[in-house]
Amino acid sequence: MTEQEQHAPEEVDAHGWRPVALGLDLPPASVTGARIGEQRLAIWRNSHGDVRASDDRCPHRGMRLSLGFVRDDMLACLYHGWRFDAEGRCRTIPAHPGLKPAATIRTTTFPTIESDGLIWCRVDGVEPPESPPALTSPAHPTTPVRTIRIDAPTRSVSRALGISPDDRTARVNLPIHDIADTPDDNAPTPSDAAAMSAVTVVVVQHAVGREETRLYVLIEGDAPTTTIQRASRWASSLRDKVEREHKDAIVVEHV
Amino acid sequence: MSDLVLYDDELDEDCYRARLALALCGVTARLHAIDVTMAREQDASSFRALSPAGRLPALQGVTGTGDLPAICGAAAVLRAVAVLAGPASGWAPVDTGEAASVAHWLSFAEYELAAARRLRRLALFGPSADDCDTQTSTPTHAALRVMEDHMTLRRISGRSWFVGDRPTIADIALFPSFALCRDYGLSHDDYPALRRWQTCVKGLPGFIAMPGVPEYG
Ligand code: FES
Numbered sequence: 001m002t003e004q005e006q007h008a009p010e011e012v013d014a015h016g017w018r019p020v021a022l023g024l025d026l027p028p029a030s031v032t033g034a035r036i037g038e039q040r041l042a043i044w045r046n047s048h049g050d051v052r053a054s055d056d057r058c059p060h061r062g063m064r065l066s067l068g069f070v071r072d073d074m075l076a077c078l079y080h081g082w083r084f085d086a087e088g089r090c091r092t093i094p095a096h097p098g099l100k101p102a103a104t105i106r107t108t109t110f111p112t113i114e115s116d117g118l119i120w121c122r123v124d125g126v127e128p129p130e131s132p133p134a135l136t137s138p139a140h141p142t143t144p145v146r147t148i149r150i151d152a153p154t155r156s157v158s159r160a161l162g163i164s165p166d167d168r169t170a171r172v173n174l175p176i177h178d179i180a181d182t183p184d185d186n187a188p189t190p191s192d193a194a195a196m197s198a199v200t201v202v203v204v205q206h207a208v209g210r211e212e213t214r215l216y217v218l219i220e221g222d223a224p225t226t227t228i229q230r231a232s233r234w235a236s237s238l239r240d241k242v243e244r245e246h247k248d249a250i251v252v253e254h255v
Numbered sequence: 256m257s258d259l260v261l262y263d264d265e266l267d268e269d270c271y272r273a274r275l276a277l278a279l280c281g282v283t284a285r286l287h288a289i290d291v292t293m294a295r296e297q298d299a300s301s302f303r304a305l306s307p308a309g310r311l312p313a314l315q316g317v318t319g320t321g322d323l324p325a326i327c328g329a330a331a332v333l334r335a336v337a338v339l340a341g342p343a344s345g346w347a348p349v350d351t352g353e354a355a356s357v358a359h360w361l362s363f364a365e366y367e368l369a370a371a372r373r374l375r376r377l378a379l380f381g382p383s384a385d386d387c388d389t390q391t392s393t394p395t396h397a398a399l400r401v402m403e404d405h406m407t408l409r410r411i412s413g414r415s416w417f418v419g420d421r422p423t424i425a426d427i428a429l430f431p432s433f434a435l436c437r438d439y440g441l442s443h444d445d446y447p448a449l450r451r452w453q454t455c456v457k458g459l460p461g462f463i464a465m466p467g468v469p470e471y472g
Contacts, residue, residue: 025447030454033444066444067437069471078469146407149445151396214445228411236404 017120017132033066042066046073055108117144145217152246154207259284259316269329273312280340356418360425370394371432378439406448
C-alpha cells in the first residue's frame with residue numbers, strides 16, 4: 001500500500017453491512033479476498049455452503065489467507081498449510097502433525113450473511129442487530145448477473161448511474177428490445193414483448209478504495225439467459241464509460 | 256515409437272504453456288533444460304541451429320509417423336501437441352468454427368498477453384535490455400478484462416471453457432497468464448469468472464503446476 005492510500009482523505013465507509021461478493025462467485029470450498037475500509041478479508045465457503053469471513057492475515061507469518069484454499073471445511077494458508085476453522089481457531093499445523101494448536105492461535109472473524117444473491121459482511125464490531133438492506137421484496141427474488149470492477153471513485157460511478165453518492169444501490173431500467181444480437185429460440189412472442197420490454201437492473205456499489213469501485217449487478221425477478229447476458233454487457237459498457245470520463249476529468253484538472 | 260524433446264526453461268511462462276499442453280494432452284516428451292540465466296544457452300549456436308531466433312519453448316524429435324521438425328514458440332507447440340495427441344484425445348478442434356475461435360484466442364494469448372509476460376519477467380528477473388522503463392499494468396488489466404468479460408458471458412450461458420463444450424488449447428494458452436498474475440502483484444479477486452475457470456483447468460486430468468501456480472485453488 002502506498003502512503004498516499006494510507007492517508008486517504010476521502011473516508012471509505014466501513015460501517016454497517018457491506019457487500020463483499022456475489023454468492024455465485026464463491027463456489028463451495030473456495031476463498032476470495034475482499035476489503036471493507038482498511039480491513040482486508042478472506043471470504044470463504046465450506047463444502048456445505050456456509051460463508052465465513054476472516055481477517056486476511058495468517059497468524060503464522062502474516063501471509064494473506066485469501067491466497068489459500070479450503071480443505072476439510074477449514075481455511076488453509078497457502079504458505080505452510082496452517083488450517084483455521086469457522087471460528088478462526090487454528091486446528092492443524094502440518095509441520096507438527098502431533099501437536100494440538102493452542103487455543104490462542106487464531107484469526108479474527110467477522111459476521112456474514114447471504115441474502116438477495118449477495119454475501120454481506122460487517123467489520124464495525126457492532127453486534128448485528130438488523131439485517132442487510134433488502135434489495136427487493138421477498139416476492140421478487142433477484143437473478144445475479146456479475147461482479148465488475150471499475151477503476152474510478154464511487155462518486156463517478158454514482159454520477160453515471162444518476163444517484164446521489166450516498167445511495168449505494170441503483171435501480172436501472174434496461175430496455176431489452178435490442179438484446180437479440182444472437183437469435184434466441186425462446187424469443188418472446190410479440191404479445192409478451194411489450195411486457196418484457198425492460199428489466200430492472202439492481203446495482204450495488206462498494207468502494208474498495210479511493211480509485212476503485214466494485215459493482216454487484218443483479219436483475220429483479222427471473223430473467224432468461226439472453227437478458228442476463230445483456231445486463232452483463234451493459235455493465236461492461238458502464239465500466240468503460242465511467243473510466244473514460246474519469247480519465248478525461250483528471251486530464252482537465254491538470255490542464 | 257515417438258521420441259520428443261521439449262527445450263524448456265522451468266520458470267518461463269511460455270515453456271509452462273508447452274509442458275501443460277503435453278501433460279493435459281497426454282503426449283510424452285523428454286525435457287531438456289536450457290539455462291537462460293548466466294549461460295545464455297538460448298544464444299548458443301547448437302540451440303540456434305534448432306530455434307533460429309533463440310525462442311523457447313522448442314519441440315523436436317521423432318513421432319510415430321516420421322521426423323518432427325523443430326517447432327518454436329508456445330502457440331506453435333500447442334498446435335503441434337494437439338495434432339500429435341490425435342483426434343481421439345479430444346484436444347484437436349472438432350469443426351471449422353471451433354478451430355477459428357481457438358485461433359482467435361491463441362493469437363490473443365500471443366499479442367494481448369505479451370504485456371502480462373513482460374510484467375512478470377520484470378517483477379521476477381528485473382529489467383532487461385528490451386524493456387522500456389515505463390511498464391504499467393494497464394495493458395495487462397485490459398487483456399484480463401477481455402477474458403473476464405468473455406468468461407462471464409460463458410458462465411451465464413452455462414459453459415466452462417473459452418471455446419465450445421470442452422477444454423481446448425485456447426484454455427491452455429490463456430491459463431498461465433492468469434494463474435501467474437500474482438507474481439507481479441495483480442489479484443485474482445477482481446476476476447471471479449476467470450477464478451471459476453481456473454478451478455476447472457486445475458481439475459483436468461494430467462494437470463501440472465509450476466512455481467507460482469499452486470496445485471489447488
Ligand atoms: S504464513 Fe500461514 S502458515 Fe505460515
